Amino acid sequence: MGELTLGVFPSLVGSMSLDFAFKLAEAGMAKGHKVNMWLSGNAVMMAKKGQKAFKDYSHLEKRMKELMGKGMEVTVCEACAEARGYHKEDTPEGMKRASMDWYLAKTVKTDRLLHIGGE
């Protein structure tokens, strides 16, 4: 099976692109692929735990935790998170924080990189 890396930049609220990224990750994992996810730009909104689920807004924390439980590696851009006031103690359990070079390094071994751009 292959390795897929998703570079994800859109915000949780404002478009459905982040929802799409998680659906794609789920589909890839269901096929047996290893999936890595890099959250940067406004996508670092995922790096704030304890978000309340309202039906009017996308809510992906539960799905993300399920996928991480199945082996998806999720890493958030530390600088993007800190710039938005999301600190280490806010980070959901299992999510890693790293600088942008983590994402660049993943491009070497991954079979496919899908870069899902931000707003």
Place this chain on the structure above:
Amino acid sequence: MGAVKLLFVVQRPPYKSENPRLALTHAIASQTAEIYMDEGDSVVPTMVFVGDGVLNAVKNQQAMKLYGVTTTENHIKSCLLIDLPVWVCKEDMERLGLKEDQIITDAEDMGAELKTKFVSYADIQKEMESVKHLLFF
């Protein structure tokens, strides 16, 4: 695995979106990515500005003076300083009425030797086909 070529394609104008800045900072991060890689592996990025993205390469930006943030110009010059190729699409410059003397062509003030390349879309297309991964910003 060896050297992996990446093409960062910037199509958004500067300051209106975070995308161009994220493209530049991610590309520059290639300099330190080796800490996560096996010995002998590396990433070789190229930055290319197309469409409205060519506006990122206009020189004499004043973002620090007006907004207190570093300019996109400074990031582009940092690319040149670390020998990261910077390409600007000629056809899109023409469409926007931009001449070469209005564009960041070098970073000699920083000590860089590499210069910006003005390329046709056909050349960009060729590069897109030759790299391992494309990153659209």
